[in-house]
Amino acid sequence: MIITNKNWRNTFETVTGKSHVKIKMPNQDAAxxxxxxxxxxITAVADGHGxxxxxxxxxxxxxAVESAVTILEEIQDRLxxxxxxxxxxxGKFYTKQIVKLWRDKxxxxxxEHPLEENIIEDNDKKSIKKNPYIVYGSTLLIVILVKDFxxxxxxxxxxxxxxxxxxxxxxPIKRDERHIANDTSSLCLLKPEKEFxxxxxxxxxxxxxMIIISTDGYSNSFSSEHDFMxxxxxxxxxxxxxxxxxxxxxxxxxxxETSNLGSGDDTSVSVLMRIEEESxx
Amino acid sequence: MKMRxxxxxxxxxxxxxxxxxxxxSMKTSGKIDALNDxxxxxxxxxxxxxxxxxxxxxxxxxxxxxxGAAWHIESRTPVESFEWSDLVVDGVTDLGAALLMLKEAxxxxxxxxxxxxxxxxxxxxxxxxDDYKTALASLMEEPWAVKAVKIAIAIGKSAxxxxxxxxxxxxxxxxxxxxxxxxxxxxxxxxxxVVLQAASSPASQAEQANTMGINVSIPVIDDDxxxxxxxxxxxxx
Numbered sequence: 253m254i255i256t257n258k259n260w261r262n263t264f265e266t267v268t269g270k271s272h273v274k275i276k277m278p279n280q281d282a283a284x285x286x287x288x289x290x291x292x293x294i295t296a297v298a299d300g301h302g303x304x305x306x307x308x309x310x311x312x313x314x315x316a317v318e319s320a321v322t323i324l325e326e327i328q329d330r331l332x333x334x335x336x337x338x339x340x341x342x343g344k345f346y347t348k349q350i351v352k353l354w355r356d357k358x359x360x361x362x363x364e365h366p367l368e369e370n371i372i373e374d375n376d377k378k379s380i381k382k383n384p385y386i387v388y389g390s391t392l393l394i395v396i397l398v399k400d401f402x403x404x405x406x407x408x409x410x411x412x413x414x415x416x417x418x419x420x421x422x423x424p425i426k427r428d429e430r431h432i433a434n435d436t437s438s439l440c441l442l443k444p445e446k447e448f449x450x451x452x453x454x455x456x457x458x459x460x461x462m463i464i465i466s467t468d469g470y471s472n473s474f475s476s477e478h479d480f481m482x483x484x485x486x487x488x489x490x491x492x493x494x495x496x497x498x499x500x501x502x503x504x505x506x507x508x509e510t511s512n513l514g515s516g517d518d519t520s521v522s523v524l525m526r527i528e529e530e531s532x533x
Numbered sequence: 534m535k536m537r538x539x540x541x542x543x544x545x546x547x548x549x550x551x552x553x554x555x556x557x558s559m560k561t562s563g564k565i566d567a568l569n570d571x572x573x574x575x576x577x578x579x580x581x582x583x584x585x586x587x588x589x590x591x592x593x594x595x596x597x598x599x600x601g602a603a604w605h606i607e608s609r610t611p612v613e614s615f616e617w618s619d620l621v622v623d624g625v626t627d628l629g630a631a632l633l634m635l636k637e638a639x640x641x642x643x644x645x646x647x648x649x650x651x652x653x654x655x656x657x658x659x660x661x662x663d664d665y666k667t668a669l670a671s672l673m674e675e676p677w678a679v680k681a682v683k684i685a686i687a688i689g690k691s692a693x694x695x696x697x698x699x700x701x702x703x704x705x706x707x708x709x710x711x712x713x714x715x716x717x718x719x720x721x722x723x724x725x726x727v728v729l730q731a732a733s734s735p736a737s738q739a740e741q742a743n744t745m746g747i748n749v750s751i752p753v754i755d756d757d758x759x760x761x762x763x764x765x766x767x768x769x770x
Contacts, residue, residue, distance in 0.1 A: 408737075430676075432648075433648065433677065475540070479539060479540025479541045480539060486539060494535065506537045513542040514545075515588055
């Protein structure tokens with residue numbers, strides 16, 4: 253399904269990895285996009301941790317993307333102050349509100365479906381009692397397109413790719429070196445709002461043509477960083493030659509194939525394309 | 534369907550490293566023969582686990598230590614082509630030298646960013662004869678060493694379990710005590726299958742939310758009552 257606003261088009265997909273299909277585990281990823289107004293579009297992906305301790309992380313991931321969208325809708329009138337981007341609203345205010353709403357959603361679920369002691373492993377009982385949010389742990393990546401600004405948020409592992417007019421692919425937020433061996437920052441931490449990496453870009457000359465955000469199941473499926481980055485240049489070529497609809501039609505099969513032959517992990521990808529470029533094509 | 538975007542795909546690498554004591558004491562009561570036999574017997578089970586987890590590529594390596602340490606299997610060998618050649622005993626128990634060699638293997642520059650947590654299995658029957666403490670502290674400066682699933686198997690009653698526990702970490706898995714050849718086979722099989730299977734999972738962990746100090750949830754080892762009935766007194770180390 254293609255989502256649009258005045259300047260951008262978007263399509264996104266999320267697929268269950270082979271490793272989870274095998275054990276009949278639900279997709280621990282979530283993805284969501286929404287046009288807030290002609291000038292504002294948001295897309296978000298989240299990766300629930302999926303470990304034994306995080307046995308409701310599929311819910312946590314869905315709560316994460318829903319919270320990101322809901323809060324942006326709520327604060328849309330505060331995004332500009334005196335004609336300039338209100339960086340305070342886009343900074344900690346937004347991320348704190350996301351965390352608060354995410355926790356409210358978790359609390360509501362816990363109230364309705366209390367944790368059953370017998371399904372928690374002995375080793376985990378103490379930590380879960382102290383912090384039940386662990387059970388719902390998830391990462392969260394967000395891109396907000398607002399007028400000529402691009403605002404990126406990253407909590408935990410995953411990737412955001414920028415693809416320029418000249419098909420150059422770059423990462424606006426560098427990889428966090430702490431994230432090795434499946435370790436990641438998460439919404440379930442004590443102060444997750446502090447872990448968000450936030451970058452704001454002004455794009456007056458419209459150099460940027462495409463943005464891709466994805467959970468780590470995608471990049472972990474490629475044999476090298478170079479092979480992963482090639483996704484960016486390939487997708488923009490496909491969009492320019494065949495139209496954005498081709499990406500929309502094929503995205504699910506592409507990421508399914510990629511995950512199956514690669515990491516085997518749940519995988520979510522969201523692709524944003526500037527409209528004017530496509531019409532030029 | 535249009536051609537899939539992106540370059541070459543690959544499964545995630547998982548390193549499985551044996552750290553084997555080859556000191557002269559391992560010759561007593563056939564311990565080294567039992568270890569060689571146990572690892573050899575575990576190979577088909579390792580391959581089976583690897584086959585069932587097609588999204589992880591398991592590579593096996595081995596370090597031996599006695600008077601100093603050396604690679605027994607240096608190259609990252611895909612489990613599908615992994616063969617075990619017998620370890621030979623000689624010298625003392627320089628565990629520290631082995632830990633420093635392991636440190637080199639687990640340096641960030643040596644590991645793939647995409648790698649799954651490595652599994653390291655230390656097997657020893659004695660007391661370290663070098664400065665293992667400094668070496669262990671140095672090893673644990675490496676992020677991949679911290680994230681590794683570290684298992685220790687104490688062979689016989691003379692093994693220093695306290696030191697082996699230091700290797701596993703305070704919050705890590707308890708040291709496994711193998712007092713006879715059959716128990717050793719069972720434990721080697723367990724690490725080669727259950728632990729390997731757990732480490733092959735792509736599940737993530739929130740970095741500050743760990744309780745065990747490791748980021749792989751290892752199932753508890755089965756108590757096998759039948760096993761106890763098959764042991765004779767002379768088999769016990």
